[in-house]
Amino acid sequence: MSNSGSAVTLIGIFAGLLLINIARAVSRKHFPFDSYAKYTCLFFLSFTICELISFSVGIWILALVSFWALREYFSLIDIRLQDRLGILGAYMSIPFMFYFILIDWYGMFIISIPVYGFLAIPLLVTLGGKETEGTVFSIGAIDFGLFLFVFCMGHIGYLLFFAPWKAALLIINVAVCDVTTHIVRSRIKSTWPNILFRYLAPLPLTIVITLLLSGWTGIPPTHSLMLGLLIPILVIMGHHTGDYVKADLGVQEDSLFPGRGQILDNLKSLFFTAPVVFHYIRYFLT
């Protein structure tokens, strides 16, 4: 009974997000969480498909999101002509990593990028040409993108493998934090009150949501409480890092559009939350 209830809820959330997106597309007007709704909807599409139809299709949708995020990042950074081979390597690592999730090979999933990816890319970058100047920066920039947008995003996929609701919980909590951050940001200017408020404001919601969903996620109440306390901090960290990266890449807050920081802006809260929440759950609950 609870099983069908969870599925219905997932579909309900997905349908709701889809409606928002359709309304947005039809009305051609600016909504406050325009693109955010799009990517959240994509995540829930993946989870719903995973729950109802097939795990592998759900995973490949996440892989596609990861590819889009990486593509946008690579479009923004300054690359040399000879870095192209390294970039090809970075793109190629996406199917491999998501395939390891699909076949539940945890050991390989966790080392594929930090070991083999990060060894292969410097080699590929140096094989690309004879110019030595800028090699270190190129390797750094490509590796960083691969780490954030493929490796960190990939953790959502493995969370999905544990249970669709575990991944859904993460996305819902992050969305709650993001929305409050968006509301608070412009209102409170000074740093510490701002951070404190950004932590405390979503806290009741995240705790209540995690506790309420603990029946479907399979996370016991104590750990649900811990996750509820943990996620807002991680979101703040992700925002901080993401904002610096965005500023350096020349992305302006008021002119985000596809290919210019939109995905980066929407996924920045997942950089920290996805891996840490995944490892929390894996360490304590499996």
Place this chain on the structure above:
Amino acid sequence: MKKLGDISFLRKLAHILFLRPLLKLVFGVNFIGKENLRNLDKYIIIANHNSHLDIVLLFCLLPVRDIVLTHPIADEDYFSKSRIVFRLVDFFFKPIWITRGKPDHAGDPLGGIKEKIDNGHKVIIFPEGTRGKPGELQHFKSGIGRLVAQYPDLPIVPVFLSGPERALPKASSLLLPFWNHVIIGPPQVSQGTHREITQSLEGILIGLSSSAAARRHKRKPRKKKYPPLIACLGIDGSGKSTLSRSVAQELSGTSSVCLISDRLEFYEHGDHQGIQPLVTEKLREVIGGYAKKAKSLKLYKIPKLAELLLRDHLLHEVRRWYSPDIVVMDGCPLLNIAAWAVLYKKDPLDNETLIKAMTILTGEDLKTRQGDPIFVRFPELSYLRRMKLNKLMLPDVVIFLDVDPTVACQRITARGEQKQVHETEEKLCQLHEAYLQVCRVIQQQWRIPTSRISGEDTPENVASAGLEFVRRSLNVEN
């Protein structure tokens, strides 16, 4: 006729079902200003050209009904290299094939294009002619202006493509997914001569290229920080050695200064410091001695040139081994050689030739070919270039000590030393003029701060005037 219709239907289908989804899913396409193309039933699209992907992107932009009615312009020779490629390009885009440098049967190179426009078709033109360097807009060819001048009412839609130069650059055959931004400007109706039209269209595309979507993160280039070089110029007897020494001494109060005069000296905290000797310096002293003792201008020339080249080399060594904050130089090899060249050639030199010769001496000139007339006029330049000795440095600040040649001659006589061959009033007059010309040229061409100070004042006044100018110029640079 029936068959033709089928093919155009297939082409439409291929675009809608294959090319467009592929481009959007794999590469990502972002249109900005698509409303500019709405409600236009006749137009020419002009765009910048960096990649083979450009044309696919532009077809993505078109309304569905226009897909089969739009034609790019393509070089037949280039695409005929492979039969399959030719067929594919012809199927997808149905270009107007042209051959470079060969007008069509009617004798008009634009004939084919005009025929299509007259039939109500749309044309895509890359006015740069060919794919340029990634991210750079080349000058437009005049063809676009000539064509547009004949259709004064036809709207021209300027499009700037940002992204394809990374997805498929000219220098690479590796196709990679990168976002493409297609920025569509408002339609233009241009009037005027074909030159004016070409220019105005180029200006519009440059304007689009600076829009926010095309802006891109740039890695900061590593700046090589050299100590600034201050050169004291003047004819013999103008007191430039004295000036350079006092400038070096005064500047060394706050920073380390190296003085390259007849001797190499190093100053720190206002004092003369002992330094490790350099072999080049010894060599230069010996050769400089030869030059001073020379009996005629002809014999003077070679040792003096060698001395100047060594002096320039010394500059590199000083930077490397002593790493001073500032280098002060009595004279400046590049400017000295230039002035002497003016002196040796009896006929007056125009500024353009002088700039050309000096650019060759700095080693930054890559355009001038071996057969250039300047090498006939100055065979020395050719020798220097062949021996790769043409890497002379330009100074950062120049002080020219202006002294009347008669006064200079008197001063030299008063020294009581043996006179050098060129130290006659007539030669010094010419040299004075030559230096003035060189100073004018470096000010105009390289924007190097140059000050002309009268050297007939007392040495103290000259030094303070020089110092003030140097401090001001160095501050401006920082």
